Amino acid sequence: xxxxxxxxxxxxxxxxxxxxxxxxxxxxxxxxxxxxxxxxxxxxxxxxxxxxxxxxxxxxxxxxxxxxxxxxxxxxxxxx
Amino acid sequence: xxxxxxxxxxxxxxxxxxxxxxxxxxxxxxxxxxxxxxxxxxxxxxxxxxxxxxxxxxxxxxxxxxxxxxxxxxxxxxxx
Amino acid sequence: xxxxxxxxxxxxxxxxxxxxxxxxxxxxxxxxxxxxxxxxxxxxxxxxxxxxxxxxxxxxxxxxxxxxxxxxxxxxxxxxxxxxxxxxxxxxxxxxxxxxxxxxxxxxxxxxxxxxxxxxxxxxxxxxxxxxxxxxxxx
Amino acid sequence: xxxxxxxxxxxxxxxxxxxxxxxxxxxxxxxxxxxxxxxxxxxxxxxxxxxxxxxxxxxxxxxxxxxxxxxxxxxxxxxxxxxxxxxxxxxxxxxxxxxxxxxxxxxxxxxxxxxxxxxxxxxxxxxxxxxxxxxxxxx
Numbered sequence: 447x448x449x450x451x452x453x454x455x456x457x458x459x460x461x462x463x464x465x466x467x468x469x470x471x472x473x474x475x476x477x478x479x480x481x482x483x484x485x486x487x488x489x490x491x492x493x494x495x496x497x498x499x500x501x502x503x504x505x506x507x508x509x510x511x512x513x514x515x516x517x518x519x520x521x522x523x524x525x526x
Numbered sequence: 527x528x529x530x531x532x533x534x535x536x537x538x539x540x541x542x543x544x545x546x547x548x549x550x551x552x553x554x555x556x557x558x559x560x561x562x563x564x565x566x567x568x569x570x571x572x573x574x575x576x577x578x579x580x581x582x583x584x585x586x587x588x589x590x591x592x593x594x595x596x597x598x599x600x601x602x603x604x605x606x
Numbered sequence: 607x608x609x610x611x612x613x614x615x616x617x618x619x620x621x622x623x624x625x626x627x628x629x630x631x632x633x634x635x636x637x638x639x640x641x642x643x644x645x646x647x648x649x650x651x652x653x654x655x656x657x658x659x660x661x662x663x664x665x666x667x668x669x670x671x672x673x674x675x676x677x678x679x680x681x682x683x684x685x686x687x688x689x690x691x692x693x694x695x696x697x698x699x700x701x702x703x704x705x706x707x708x709x710x711x712x713x714x715x716x717x718x719x720x721x722x723x724x725x726x727x728x729x730x731x732x733x734x735x736x737x738x739x740x741x742x743x744x745x
Numbered sequence: 746x747x748x749x750x751x752x753x754x755x756x757x758x759x760x761x762x763x764x765x766x767x768x769x770x771x772x773x774x775x776x777x778x779x780x781x782x783x784x785x786x787x788x789x790x791x792x793x794x795x796x797x798x799x800x801x802x803x804x805x806x807x808x809x810x811x812x813x814x815x816x817x818x819x820x821x822x823x824x825x826x827x828x829x830x831x832x833x834x835x836x837x838x839x840x841x842x843x844x845x846x847x848x849x850x851x852x853x854x855x856x857x858x859x860x861x862x863x864x865x866x867x868x869x870x871x872x873x874x875x876x877x878x879x880x881x882x883x884x
Contacts, residue, residue, distance in 0.1 A: 452797065454795065454797055454865065454867060455795065455867035455869075455879055456867075456879050456881075459879075499797070499800055499865070502799060502800040502803045502804070503800075503803070504863075518797055518800065518865075520797070520865050521867060521879075521881075522881045523861070523862070523863065523864060523865055523866060523867065524866065524867050524868045524879075524880050524881060525794070525796070525801075525825055525836075525837065525860060525861065525864050525865075525866030525867070525868070526707070526778045526825075526836065526837050526857065526860055526861045526866075532658065534656065534658055534726065534728060535656065535728035535730075535740055536728075536740050536742075539740075579658070579661055579726070582660060582661040582664040582665070583661075583664070584724075598658055598661065598726075600658070600726050601728060601740075601742075602742050603722070603723070603724065603725060603726055603727060603728065604727065604728050604729045604740075604741050604742060605655070605657070605662075605686055605697070605698065605721060605722065605725050605726075605727030605728070605729070606639045606686075606697065606698050606718065606721055606722045606727075606846070619758075619759070619762060619775075620758070620759055623758060623775075623777070627779075627833060628833075629780075629781060629782040629832040629833045630781055630782055630783070631779060631781055632778060632779055632780075632781040633776070633777070633778055633779070634775075634776075634777040634779060635774065635775060635776050635777070635853075636758075636762075636773075636774060636775035636777075637772070637773075637774050637846070637850070638762070638772070638773040638774070638775075639771060639772055639846070640766075640770060640771060640772070640773060641768075641771075642768060642769055642770055642771040642844060643768040643769055644769070693768040694766060694767075694768045694770075705781060707776070707778070707857060711776070711853070711854055711857070714774075714850070715850055718846060718850070
């Protein structure tokens with residue numbers, strides 16, 4: 447399945463993009479998505495276990511993804 | 527020594543006055559003043575150990591009073 | 607900036623906020639105590655606040671001095687109003703500011719709690735049935 | 746009254762105070778986060794805030810829902826601004842109100858702490874020497 451992954455702040459800078467598209471097997475998990483993202487830009491500053499949001503909620507690395515999910519990699523937040 | 531004692535809120539209502547004058551021996555303490563005030567209006571709603579302020583600071587019952595001190599009996603506070 | 611006052615005019619939240627503001631501050635807080643419409647199940651029409659003005663001012667100043675030593679570099683302005691207030695009018699406003707949020711919030715809490723315990727101010731509630739009563743407990 | 750928003754216009758403390766006001770409330774609080782002039786010893790000229798807007802709004806709403814269940818009958822309005830802010834401009838304002846002061850203050854603290862931990866907003870500081878840097882830790 448194709449998944450669009452949103453990038454913000456330092457992650458967007460590291461990848462030079464605010465969004466990347468991945469092709470993952472059906473049933474892939476959040477953890478597998480992170481591994482695929484890191485493989486794609488091995489030198490980028492993406493930690494092994496970044497915060498990930500799926501459909502606007504934080505998701506654990508075991509969460510299973512579906513086509514159409516809105517996935518986002520969330521750098522350490524600094525609002526307020 | 528003559529001492530003026532300020533009364534507020536429920537205490538003022540109980541005594542029907544916002545100020546009373548007492549004649550106490552030199553060296554009288556806050557505790558002795560309270561006893562004298564209670565003796566003067568035995569049926570008024572003044573508890574045995576009311577808060578007392580001397581010169582704008584809370585004082586313990588053992589504090590010794592001097593002529594010219596500003597003494598006040600402080601009902602339970604309810605600001606804010 | 608540290609200032610405490612007992613006043614007999616309406617309180618203005620925006621003025622107090624502006625008074626503690628400064629570009630070294632990252633966090634500003636406000637606490638506003640207002641007259642609410644019920645207490646203990648009775649319908650309130652207003653509250654009459656009275657104070658031992660001279661001592662109340664001194665006691666508020668002592669609280670600010672304590673806050674200044676606990677929360678280094680905090681700014682605090684507090685005003686307590688006396689007189690008869692209508693529903694929703696502010697009886698007390700506390701504004702605090704600090705470089706960081708924790709001391710700004712801690713100072714706000716410290717001042718409101720100490721004020722409630724120590725500052726010689728009293729209130730008599732006016733009820734919609736025309737009766738009035740001194741309120742002993744703080745709310 | 747519960748409302749959360751990510752906005753790109755200046756924040757107005759007086760409007761948020763008025764929005765949570767009500768004559769059943771005895772206590773109203775405000776927390777204002779502002780751009781301060783230094784961080785880590787560097788002179789700051791402004792801060793650029795960005796957000797994952799859609800999720801930030803949802804996450805703020807979740808925090809308000811949690812506050813509503815912890816602090817029954819609390820009113821809360823929170824706005825976080827995005828864009829480039831100058832010194833002393835407000836980046837976030839949280840207004841809370843309740844019949845009693847403890848839940849109003851506790852809700853204020855809860856919302857600000859959870860917001861700092863969970864809401865996807867980032868800031869890049871602009872320094873007076875012309876450099877810029879993403880800020881990882883909250884202040």
